[in-house]
Amino acid sequence: IVVLKLLSDKRETQRLYGKIAIGMTLVEDIAAAVVILLLIARDEAGGFALGALVFLAFKGLLAGLIIYQFSQKVLILPSLQKTVANSQEFLFLSAISWGFGIAVLFEQIGFSQEVGALFAGICLASLPYAQEVSSRLRPLRDFFIVLFFITLGSQLHLDAVGEMLPVILMGLAVVVLLKPIVALIIVSLAGYTKQTSFKAAAMLGQAGEFSIIFIGLALSRNLISEQLLTAMTVIALVSIATSTYIITYLDKIYKRLEEQLQIFERDKARPDADRKKRYDLVLFGYQKGGHEFLRAFVQLKRPYVVVDYDPEMIEVMEHKKIHCIFGDAADPELLEEIGLENAKLIVSVMSDRNTNMLVLDWLNHHNPDAAFICMADTPKEATELYELGASYVMLPHFIGSEKVSSFVRRSRLSKTEFDAYRQKHIEHLKSHDNILDEPARPKNHKKLGHTIVENIAELTKVKSTKPKS
Incomplete structure (x- = not known):
């Protein structure tokens, strides 16, 4: 011991x-x-x-x-x-x-x-x-x-x-x-x-x-x-x-x-493959929008892990063959265990202010170059997270209202347009039960999670060191 x-x-x-x-x-x-x-x-x-x-x-x-x-x-x-x-x-x-x-x-x-x-x-x-x-x-x-x-x-x-x-x-x-x-x-x-x-x-x-x-x-x-x-x-x-x-x-x-x-020293020594597994993408929370980010992670084809404290969600993810870990994001030892200091992008769909601030503070000390996306309940909380260095803070009510109001302006108040948008939303909600088996969407069909992750991923890509010809 x-x-x-x-x-x-x-x-x-x-x-x-x-x-x-x-x-x-x-x-x-x-x-x-x-x-x-x-x-x-x-x-x-x-x-x-x-x-x-x-x-x-x-x-x-x-x-x-x-x-x-x-x-x-x-x-x-x-x-x-x-x-x-x-x-x-x-x-x-x-x-x-x-x-x-x-x-x-x-x-x-x-x-x-x-x-x-x-x-x-x-x-x-x-x-x-x-x-x-x-x-x-x-x-x-x-x-x-x-x-x-x-x-x-x-x-x-x-x-x-x-x-x-x-x-x-x-x-x-x-x-x-x-x-x-x-x-x-x-x-x-x-x-x-x-x-x-x-x-x-x-x-x-x-x-x-x-x-x-x-x-x-x-x-x-x-x-x-x-x-x-x-x-x-x-x-x-x-x-x-x-x-x-x-x-x-x-x-x-x-x-x-x-x-x-x-x-x-041996002539043919075994390689020292002693590093902990590296995850470029880390998602805290599976519900409340985590589905879209997970879909984006899979499409990016980068090593990822989902951390959740709900045993039911862990069971669901294990059934779907999603790489996940049961744990509390507020536990610093867990953050070290999953190698968060090597991650390129961390997304938290938890709206708990203290947990997000703890993760953000940990990143500021151990991995300041990583991009951190999180969620907040109020504009005041979002401002505090931005001041601590968050890359992007999601306000669910603000995003939802902004998106719907944009559609209203484009719909010309047509009931047919509203019915089509309604049906599209219903189909999207149903797709959450089988997100990994669903065929890829057209490139021009962007969801919020996709858009944020892809833009941040572009910013965090490691530039190629291959010499120019």
Whole structure:
């Protein structure tokens, strides 16, 4: 969890080396969970009862299968998703209840609470609103990290440190030096570049949380002494502190050691495709006019994503194969996760003034060259957004009145003209239910969303660097 927090703080969880490091720590946790399972199955005579071990494994597989199927079949039901995801507080409480509930259930069938909590997180990771859950749980995660270190400190007996100093030094050498070197060799042999291999390996120079759990469980069964627990606590604290500084100054350390790491460079290394997915076009909100902008995005044939906080709309878009993400536009971490700093055009069809101002302020600091189109309810709000730097602010009532009044002037007050315009509008409204399957409109048929997006796109196009002939 310490590695994940440091990567999250550096905004590098989506980098290639970050993914490799997280994957390797997950393998470590799974291996530790298996060892804990063996320790739980150990009988009082000191051996392993095969029958008890098989029965415990069977219970774990059965419970895990039932819980996983429940999470995939029941927790993704549209009605339940709507109930849970519509309220941020209820989403937070539901995730916490799920984690604690599965942890207690696993403890009742003979496993540890930590193994149950790990499995609960795996189940939540595949749900549509997993990203939002992760964002909401971050403050609680940081709080429990503090408690984790308080617990480690309370287990430390300074009188035993001198006695166990040789064990502590040997343990630190294995964890801080030998473990990263072995990981560096493994990742390098897998075909990755020296930079990716070094950075991924440097993330592993610390004792895992499950090692503390394992040592504590062994102490509760009188298999080790309290001195060994103290030694393991010191190793964990020192290795975590050392690893924190290494990760913080990882780029500088790599530059110092770049020449010495040349032996780990492969002739045919895998490309470092470690950048987060880039979206040139981002749409916040699917309803209230988002359909037209989405149609324009598709026709522009540029990478796009739609962000919406309504689970029903997410379900509709997933059914139509629209690339979408469930999340709150007011969450700065979500803006970073979708790579908004690389976007060329951002459109918000939400009329919430505070949310639009938050997004606009974020863009002013991280992507001032992007064009931002948003919506406002009143002329005063529109003026405020323009003053903050919005490229265009839509006033639905003003635009609708302007368009209708223009038609009135052209209609010569003919009832036939009004009937034709009425029929045309009805057909357009019906087309919103199947916008992606509809044939392309004639070039001279421009809607508001098309016109705005195409004009802004022209302004934001990257000029070609191809030399003139």
